[in-house]
Amino acid sequence: MNKASFRVAVVGGSVGGLAAALELRRSAKAEVAVYERSAGHMQARGAGVVMQPDVEWLLGEHGTKAEDVCVQLKERIQLEQSGQTFKQRAPQLMTAWDTLYSTLREPLRDSCYRQDSELVELRQEDEGVSIRFIDGYETSCDFLVAADGVNSKCRSILAGEAAARYAGYVAWRGLENEQSLPANLVQQLANRFTHFHTRGMQMLCYLVPGSDGSTDEGRRRVNWVWYVNTPRHSLETILVGKSGRTFRSFVPKGEVSDDAEQQLSSLAIAHLPPVFKELVLHSELFIQPVQDVVSQPRLHGHCALIGDAAGTVRPHTASGTAKAFADATSLSIALDGWNRSDPLPVDRLKCWERQRRSELNRLSSMGVQLAAGSGLGVGNAPQPWAHNGNDT
Numbered sequence: 026m027n028k029a030s031f032r033v034a035v036v037g038g039s040v041g042g043l044a045a046a047l048e049l050r051r052s053a054k055a056e057v058a059v060y061e062r063s064a065g066h067m068q069a070r071g072a073g074v075v076m077q078p079d080v081e082w083l084l085g086e087h088g089t090k091a092e093d094v095c096v097q098l099k100e101r102i103q104l105e106q107s108g109q110t111f112k113q114r115a116p117q118l119m120t121a122w123d124t125l126y127s128t129l130r131e132p133l134r135d136s137c138y139r140q141d142s143e144l145v146e147l148r149q150e151d152e153g154v155s156i157r158f159i160d161g162y163e164t165s166c167d168f169l170v171a172a173d174g175v176n177s178k179c180r181s182i183l184a185g186e187a188a189a190r191y192a193g194y195v196a197w198r199g200l201e202n203e204q205s206l207p208a209n210l211v212q213q214l215a216n217r218f219t220h221f222h223t224r225g226m227q228m229l230c231y232l233v234p235g236s237d238g239s240t241d242e243g244r245r246r247v248n249w250v251w252y253v254n255t256p257r258h259s260l261e262t263i264l265v266g267k268s269g270r271t272f273r274s275f276v277p278k279g280e281v282s283d284d285a286e287q288q289l290s291s292l293a294i295a296h297l298p299p300v301f302k303e304l305v306l307h308s309e310l311f312i313q314p315v316q317d318v319v320s321q322p323r324l325h326g327h328c329a330l331i332g333d334a335a336g337t338v339r340p341h342t343a344s345g346t347a348k349a350f351a352d353a354t355s356l357s358i359a360l361d362g363w364n365r366s367d368p369l370p371v372d373r374l375k376c377w378e379r380q381r382r383s384e385l386n387r388l389s390s391m392g393v394q395l396a397a398g399s400g401l402g403v404g405n406a407p408q409p410w411a412h413n414g415n416d417t
């Protein structure tokens with residue numbers, strides 16, 4: 026086997042980090058090691074993921090057909106509050122975060138993937154980067170890829186604190202095995218993307234593969250997201266879990282407080298069309314506040330930021346994962362042919378940075394416009410959460 030031309034440390038082992046590790050190893054012939062903060066089972070950062078061309082391409086390069094890891098939809102349905110619908114043909118492929126995670130993790134089984142590894146220190150040196158983790162483990166690399174998400178520690182060390190900013194609304198989510206829901210409810214939601222919006226809220230639902238990746242009828246999951254305008258002071262309460270722990274960007278299943286759950290149920294009864302009301306009332310909830318990180322400088326000596334660490338897009342563009350994959354693929358092209366004994370290919374890397382920042386700017390303005398179409402995160406828009414009664 027040929028000796029690797031350089032060693033890469035990828036910080037953050039979610040889908041963006043895995044895509045970078047795969048592509049840097051395949052196309053730039055690097056030796057890769059991934060360092061992930063989570064200890065045991067990886068917790069999903071998303072649930073449903075709309076298949077996009079950048080994701081489909083990368084999966085294909087690593088031997089997986091998109092159709093094999095996706096549920097196929099036929100149409101799109103727009104619901105009115107009364108339950109009336111508008112229907113159009115709209116074929117689409119839908120997958121799930123955990124399906125993608127295992128698909129990308131499998132071909133990396135012979136590379137280092139170190140969990141329980143929270144990066145706490147990063148030092149640029151003459152010809153590489155030294156890093157240290159919370160357990161005291163230290164290592165070095167020739168190039169570092171920061172894929173550590175919206176609250177990136179690497180970004181705060183490299184670029185100064187560019188804190189994520191709350192966008193003014195919360196994504197309430199559910200991901201249920203289809204078998205655990207009433208059959209007539211699943212029947213109404215299967216094979217289609219179902220959408221509802223009114224000023225200050227927006228909800229969507231589609232089916233995704235089961236937790237074992239199965240796309241067979243009876244083994245899939247029903248994925249839904251309900252965006253609700255929520256004032257910051259209410260958010261602070263919502264982020265306190267049942268265990269008393271305060272979460273920053275994700276409240277997992279089992280932690281959503283009884284108060285928050287009760288308020289959401291009342292909102293569902295007051296505002297949602299019947300099929301969505303029933304779905305919410307049958308689901309175990311989890312929460313992601315929507316946060317913005319504006320586009321950041323990505324190149325810092327021998328380090329590069331990718332995915333959400335480099336800047337976010339609103340989820341309405343359904344492109345967070347595709348953006349992280351495209352960052353990873355194009356970075357590995359920019360580093361193709363580089364050898365650790367040579368100077369970095371700075372011109373190619375700068376070109377990579379320009380192109381990716383301009384794409385991020387385009388997607389993030391599109392996301393803000395899509396949100397504004399439902400009055401989400403917009404000043405003077407209705408605040409359904411605040412007007413729901415017992416908020417203090």
Ligand SMILES: Cc1cc2nc3c(=O)[nH]c(=O)nc-3n(C[C@H](O)[C@H](O)[C@H](O)COP(=O)(O)OP(=O)(O)OC[C@H]3O[C@@H](n4cnc5c(N)ncnc54)[C@H](O)[C@@H]3O)c2cc1C
Pocket residue numbers: 036037038039040041042060061062063070071072073074075142143144145172173174175176177178179196313314315316331332333334340343344345346347349
């Ligand atoms: C409400 C909502 C809905 C979304 N819906 C979609 C969708 O439909 N389609 C889509 O494509 N995208 C969606 N996204 C976006 C998507 O979740 C991300 O863009 C995508 O997961 C890419 O993220 P990433 O790999 O850059 O970061 P993340 O997935 O956030 O992963 C960062 C990783 O870094 C690890 N980490 C953090 N700090 C450290 C540290 N100090 N040391 C080591 N490891 C660390 C974390 O544990 C984590 O595993 C949605 C996002 C939100 C908020």
